[in-house]
Amino acid sequence: xxxxxxxxxxxxxxxxxxxxxxxxxxxxxxxxxxxxxxxxxxxxxxxxxxxxxxxxxxxxxxxxxxxxxxxxxxxxxxxxxxxxxxxxxxxxxxxxxxxxxxxxxxxxxxxxxxxxxxxxxxxxxxxxxxxxxxxxxxxxxxxxxxxxxxxxxxxxxxxxxxxxxxxxxxxxxxxxxxxxxxxxxxxxxxxxxxxxxxxxxxxxxxxxxxxxxxxxxxxxxxxxxxxxxxxxxxxxxxxxx
Amino acid sequence: xxxxxxxxxxxxxxxxxxxxxxxxxxxxxxxxxxxxxxxxxxxxxxxxxxxxxxxxxxxxxxxxxxxxxxxxxxxxxxxxxxxxxxxxxxxxxxxxxxxxxxxxxxxxxxxxxxxxxxxxxxxxxxxxxxxxxxxxxxxxxxxxxxxxxxxxxxxxxxxxxxxxxxxxxxxxxxxxxxxxxxxxxxxxxxxxxxxxxxxxxxxxxxxxxxxxxxxxxxx
Ligand SMILES: Nc1ncnc2c1ncn2[C@@H]1O[C@H](COP(=O)(O)OP(=O)(O)OP(=O)(O)O)[C@@H](O)[C@H]1O
Ligand SMILES: [Mg+2]
Numbered sequence: 012x013x014x015x016x017x018x019x020x021x022x023x024x025x026x027x028x029x030x031x032x033x034x035x036x037x038x039x040x041x042x043x044x045x046x047x048x049x050x051x052x053x054x055x056x057x058x059x060x061x062x063x064x065x066x067x068x069x070x071x072x073x074x075x076x077x078x079x080x081x082x083x084x085x086x087x088x089x090x091x092x093x094x095x096x097x098x099x100x101x102x103x104x105x106x107x108x109x110x111x112x113x114x115x116x117x118x119x120x121x122x123x124x125x126x127x128x129x130x131x132x133x134x135x136x137x138x139x140x141x142x143x144x145x146x147x148x149x150x151x152x153x154x155x156x157x158x159x160x161x162x163x164x165x166x167x168x169x170x171x172x173x174x175x176x177x178x179x180x181x182x183x184x185x186x187x188x189x190x191x192x193x194x195x196x197x198x199x200x201x202x203x204x205x206x207x208x209x210x211x212x213x214x215x216x217x218x219x220x221x222x223x224x225x226x227x228x229x230x231x232x233x234x235x236x237x238x239x240x241x242x243x244x245x246x247x248x249x250x251x252x
Numbered sequence: 253x254x255x256x257x258x259x260x261x262x263x264x265x266x267x268x269x270x271x272x273x274x275x276x277x278x279x280x281x282x283x284x285x286x287x288x289x290x291x292x293x294x295x296x297x298x299x300x301x302x303x304x305x306x307x308x309x310x311x312x313x314x315x316x317x318x319x320x321x322x323x324x325x326x327x328x329x330x331x332x333x334x335x336x337x338x339x340x341x342x343x344x345x346x347x348x349x350x351x352x353x354x355x356x357x358x359x360x361x362x363x364x365x366x367x368x369x370x371x372x373x374x375x376x377x378x379x380x381x382x383x384x385x386x387x388x389x390x391x392x393x394x395x396x397x398x399x400x401x402x403x404x405x406x407x408x409x410x411x412x413x414x415x416x417x418x419x420x421x422x423x424x425x426x427x428x429x430x431x432x433x434x435x436x437x438x439x440x441x442x443x444x445x446x447x448x449x450x451x452x453x454x455x456x457x458x459x460x461x462x463x464x465x466x467x468x469x470x471x
Pocket of ligand 1: 022025027045046047048049050051052053054
């Protein structure tokens with residue numbers, strides 16, 4: 012589904028991604044863990060080209076999307092949902108409008124179609140009764156569930172999550188993780204950057220450990236958490252587990 | 253001091269002063285209206301990644317903000333006729349004030365757009381919206397509330413600065429004042445009245461700005 016070959020990213024003199032190569036298969040749930048500043052967010056943001064890579068190639072659904080001259084970036088992004096740490100709901104629009112905006116403007120759905128789909132998704136994330144509420148009047152957990160529904164409304168092929176629960180109060184983490192788990196069970200292809208090791212262990216098909224701009228180790232959660240091979244993985248896990 | 257106040261003169265000429273005040277208000281409203289139109293486009297140009305659009309809008313803004321309005325007025329009123337033939341004073345005044353206001357409004361719009369959290373643009377783009385869709389549906393609507401107070405301040409500033417067009421014989425409030433003062437030798441009374449008329453026009457807007465700022469702070 013997504014294939015990454017020797018991905019490089021620099022911010023000025025800072026070399027953040029130093030050659031990432033990996034493949035995310037259809038229906039796979041991949042969790043990305045690693046210390047702060049290791050480049051996890053940058054890696055994720057390169058996948059939907061929110062950051063423009065300085066080198067390497069990214070293939071999505073069989074097509075090279077880093078071939079900028081021949082690729083419609085907006086079309087690529089429409090096929091990849093992204094959920095941010097800080098939700099980033101549109102504060103001037105209510106929940107329903109948040110969800111419907113992109114389907115209406117990008118996919119050119121009719122309003123009836125878009126709203127019907129939005130209500131289905133709200134039902135799925137358990138917030139049907141909040142359709143007309145504004146984001147400021149929702150809890151963090153509710154906002155994040157709306158953000159997930161908003162991304163799903165575009166019917167993406169892949170969902171990218173960047174620490175979806177890091178900005179939440181502890182009592183709200185579960186409601187968001189449960190929604191993501193349900194997606195995983197339905198077979199959605201997902202890349203999840205997370206600090207929730209319990210979640211990664213339970214849901215991931217594969218875990219990538221990143222450090223200093225590289226994927227240092229990758230394995231099934233059982234192997235990676237119980238028997239990490241690399242010394243840096245060991246030291247990271249000993250601190251967080 | 254044996255100057256004896258005589259505010260009767262103000263009463264007598266009040267209709268004339270009022271006429272001037274109305275022209276002042278009209279000029280300001282037209283100029284700020286045009287300014288908002290110009291400033292919205294130029295302000296968006298000032299955050300554009302397109303180098304040509306960015307440069308052109310920056311040159312405009314810097315030129316207007318870096319030169320006296322009086323010089324801009326002379327340039328329009330005395331300078332442009334060299335190419336376009338004579339321009340009526342009212343037209344010159346409206347052009348100058350509008351173009352001047354446009355630059356200041358552009359900076360207000362730019363600051364408004366830049367004050368919106370980066371995450372908003374990223375969220376919009378991640379959903380597949382184009383840059384201009386994201387601007388139109390996500391960023392610009394969020395700037396509306398935030399730019400009301402500075403726009404009010406711009407209105408007040410322009411209302412006062414519009415008196416500059418008196419130098420090309422437009423009979424707005426200040427010009428009326430000096431005509432009456434010259435005729436009646438009642439400078440103190442007349443200029444007090446002129447000042448109060450300005451205050452009368454600006455105070456409601458000051459109140460509005462304060463109210464809008466309080467509302468924003470509460471959010
Ligand atoms: N837009 C940017 N401009 C300059 N430097 C940046 C930018 N974005 C990220 N960086 C730097 O790149 C490095 C990697 O950042 P990144 O956000 O990818 O790390 P991360 O692994 O997601 O960390 P965290 O766990 O704290 O979220 C950091 O040193 C960061 O300061
Ligand atoms: Mg991060």
